[in-house]
C-alpha cells in the first residue's frame with residue numbers, strides 16, 4: 001500500500017510544478033469524483049448530500065461535502081499549495097558579457113539557496129491573456145516541460161572560501177542562465193508557445209522556476225522518498241485522498257488548500273484571507289442556516305492544520321529537542337509551541353491522538369529546542385478568520401525548503417488514513 005500511495009503522490013507532485021497546477025490537479029480529481037465546481041461570482045445552490053469545490057485566484061481550493069443527515073459541525077483539514085521558489089520578474093531577460101542571456105528572478109519564500117545550483121530547472125506558472133472582448137481575460141497554465149535553465153555555481157578557484165559558508169546574494173548569485181546570445185528576446189516567445197498563444201497577447205504572468213529532477217524512492221529498503229514540493233503537497237495530497245475516501249456522514253467535511261503560506265499567508269487567497277470564512281458561511285446561508293447556526297456548528301468543529309514537520313537530521317541530531325524527536329516513517333507529527341506559532345493545545349492534541357488511534361496510525365511529537373525559534377504555519381493565521389479547535393500536524397521530512405526534499409515512504413499513507421478517520 002505504501003508504495004502505491006508513494007507512486008500516486010509522485011504523480012500528483014509531478015503534475016503540480018506550481019500552486020496553480022496543484023489546484024488544477026486537485027480540481028480534476030474532484031470532478032472525476034462527481035464534485036460540482038462553484039464560482040465565487042455566481043449564486044450557490046447547496047444541497048444536503050452535495051459535493052462541491054471552489055477555487056480562488058486559481059491557487060487556493062476548498063472542497064466540501066454536506067451530510068445527508070442533520071449537520072453536527074465541520075471537520076476541516078488545511079494545507080498549502082505553494083513552495084519556496086524563484087519568481088520570474090517583469091522584463092526578465094538580461095544580457096551578460098555579450099554572450100549569454102540570463103533571467104532576472106526574485107525569491108519567493110525562504111528557500112535553501114545552495115541546492116538550486118547546477119541542476120536542470122524549468123519554468124511554470126500562468127499567463128493572463130485577453131479573451132476576445134476588451135476587458136475580458138483568460139488565465140492559461142504554462143509548463144515548459146523540458147530542461148530550460150540552470151543556475152551555474154562559481155568555480156571553487158574563484159571562490160576559495162565557499163565551503164566555509166557563503167552568503168548568497170539573490171540579485172547576483174541566483175540568476176538562471178537561459179541561453180547564448182542568440183536566445184535574445186525569445187524567453188516570452190518560449191512561454192507563449194507553451195501556452196499556445198501569441199507573445200503579444202500575454203498581458204500578465206506569474207511564472208516560477210521548478211526543479212526538473214524526478215522524484216525518487218531510495219535507501220537500503222526503499223524507505224525514503226525525495227522530491228520537490230513535499231512541503232506541503234505531501235499533506236495536500238494526503239488530505240485530499242482521505243477526504244475522498246472518508247464517509248463524511250455527520251459533519252460538513254472540508255478539504256482546504258491555501259496559497260502563500262511561504263510568504264506569510266496575507267493575500268486574498270491565503271490563510272489570513274476570508275476565503276475559508278466566506279466559503280463556510282455561504283454554504284451555510286445557501287442551506288438556510290442562520291448566522292447563529294453557523295456559530296453553533298463552528299463551536300462543534302475541529303480543524304487539522306497539516307504542514308510538514310522537521311525530522312531529526314542524521315548529521316545534526318543536536319538540533320532537535322532532547323526528547324521530542326520525530327523520525328522519517330515514524331508517523332504523523334503533532335507540533336507544539338508554547339508561544340502558539342502552532343495552535344495545538346492539550347485539547348486538540350488529545351482529539352487528534354484519538355483520531356490517529358482509531359485510524360491505527362502512529363503519532364510523534366515535535367517541539368523546537370527551547371533555545372531555537374522554529375517556523376510558523378497557517379493554522380493560527382486561519383484561526384483569526386475562522387476560530388475553532390485546531391491541531392497543527394505534519395509529516396516528518398528532511399531538507400525543508402530545498403528544491404529536493406526527503407520524506408519517508410510510510411508517512412503519506414498514515415496521513416491518508418488519519419484524514420479518512422477525521423472525515424468519517
Ligand code: ZN
Nearest residue numbers: 231232307308
Ligand atoms: Zn509548509
